[in-house]
Amino acid sequence: MVRPIRAALLAVGNELLSGRTRDVNLHFLGGSLNRWGLPLTEARVVRDDLEEIAAAVRELLLPGTLLVTTGGLGPTSDDITLEGIARALGLPLRDCPAAAGLITGRYSSLGEKVPEGALKQAVLPEGSVPVRNPAGVAPGVVLTALGGVLISLPGVPHEVRELFHSCLSVAGIVETGASGFHVRTWGIREGDLFNTLRPLQDKYGLSPAYLPSPGRVDLGFDGPGAPGFRDTVVSLLGRRVYSLEQDRTLEEVLGIELKSRGLVVATAESCTGGLVSAGLTGVPGASEWFAGGVSVYSNASKTRLLGIPEQLIRARGAVSGDVALAMALGVRDAFGADCGISVTGIAGPAGGTPEKPVGTVWIAACSGPRTVSGTWRFGGTRDTVRLAAVSSALGVLLQLLREDR
């Protein structure tokens, strides 16, 4: 099989065009394909219409192209992507026993009967290779045709994320740019990162891809650069680097750090309302280093569950360094943990004041006798402020632990 050199995306679904659903797959796939050395040259969104799907496949699946389709693999009558592909390529549709096995296996692992109609998802264009979907029923599909490679994924974003790399691997496409490297950072704005790195870029001629998410920016460098370049980048960014591994999340890195020291953490959250705890417990095996957390949204609950004196809250305000520190220490005691993290702030859209505008967040952490407490200012919507606060809360404890080496 010839390795494709570029990629195209075809997203299928009326709901993407009607404003009912926001497509997020283009952004994820565009970035991923780029890192795999397969730049996306065009993307199209078409309706659940057989002729429109077939026409787009014919126009996009060119020699040397990897065409990724999303959507329309499910069991319902508007799921017709594979039929459109078969029509475009002049291939018959066949019952695929391997796909049927994946589907029945999925249901039996749930202890359920295969519902009527589910095996429609095992009817594939001749020559297709089905790929197990760890997050849903419909298998991914890999097909070589017209000098290109076609990968069909479901439309649900988390299924796309779970399936995409397996499909690339089934298609025999391996990552290029393995000579590049990644630097994952927390707590620095993209613009500040850019200004910090600009002199290096001018000197070494290597400019990274900036991949921001709230409170975190991943830097992807395409090549290794001159000897010492990576070390220079890392030492410039200092304690705000949490990992050099592309797939390691901040939550995982903190978990590994805690586990390696035999420590257990507890969390106390006001404006983030459980997001720190939810993020940490998203890591498999978190129970080894996570005791639990509280979401203390009201002042009364801060007093009731964490023993924070009412007078302190009245005197300093719930969004203050003293209350943040009392929360971190209080939750550590409440759970009998070794470390504590706390977040208290104003996520908006309401609740801001001139002294404490929306986006003001206090974050504290403690580990043994060491404590730290600081104020942060995040921009954006309620969601963005909350997610950025989570990143900083995790980063603050990670930094406290790493300094204690």
Next chain:
Amino acid sequence: MVRPIRAALLAVGNELLSGRTRDVNLHFLGGSLNRWGLPLTEARVVRDDLEEIAAAVRELLLPGTLLVTTGGLGPTSDDITLEGIARALGLPLRDCPAAAGLITGRYSSLGEKVPEGALKQAVLPEGSVPVRNPAGVAPGVVLTALGGVLISLPGVPHEVRELFHSCLSVAGIVETGASGFHVRTWGIREGDLFNTLRPLQDKYGLSPAYLPSPGRVDLGFDGPGAPGFRDTVVSLLGRRVYSLEQDRTLEEVLGIELKSRGLVVATAESCTGGLVSAGLTGVPGASEWFAGGVSVYSNASKTRLLGIPEQLIRARGAVSGDVALAMALGVRDAFGADCGISVTGIAGPAGGTPEKPVGTVWIAACSGPRTVSGTWRFGGTRDTVRLAAVSSALGVLLQLLREDR
């Protein structure tokens, strides 16, 4: 000018294809165009390449179509959308005095000199009508050609929002009504929904779009159907319908229900680790009806924070109906709330047993003297199981409250 009957979108920009920028204009424009009676039938994203832009314009600007382009109207060398349009339509580019007036007016209103190169944005295909951009410099462009209408907008999302309606009005396009409806459900699998609705679909000929996310499926119907159709759908799906409003989340609906009754809820989570609490506090104003929550990941913390007897956990197991109920009642007491929700289960990937395989989750809720506790079985990855459990936990309390009318 003939009123178009459908629309197409052409987004121009390398950054949209490389994963550097997330396109949000498709979602906004798709929804807006739908409400204006101009359903979007196709969307394309192409690079900043003259031939690619021109080819896409030629293919998309058909008689009866409104083609909206976004991006590439600025002053820099990669802003070439209007040049591509001129090439596609065989029109010369001309200095447009009206556009130059809008640009110089913009700078003078800011008390600034017109920067070098800014008047490049006043060079338009012959026949273009420029439209004032209240949020930026580059004017919008309206052009009638090939039996269709073309509107060119900048790529910056807030400029798109500010300019789009003015451009429609300049093009003489007035709003029509939308006739479809939405049914948002929780706790029913997509396949089961499909089988439940299939007889109706056969009878009424209206088949919805199925939009699944973990533990929830939204149904979008394009038209109103026969009289009584919507009511029939809703009564068939019964208590699993949480809203008929397209933009209302399950978290918001539960918040509205609690607030309208003057009730406050608290949450106790094991496998979901704070996700229920995080979801509820994502709703602005949640403090009016959300007291707080605990993430009690270890058995010791269930005893310590919620007073659940160790013997109960030993006898029944942490993942059991009795412990779930004790958690819901315990957290209500701990926060002095009116209602409680609890989740305890096995999210995987490890921890499953033959009796309680990965995906087994107990969910309980209480409100006043009424309690409910039940077991659920979710498929998929750790993330999917956790998110589906959140949906059911919210749905279970919503149903308990609604039954108490």
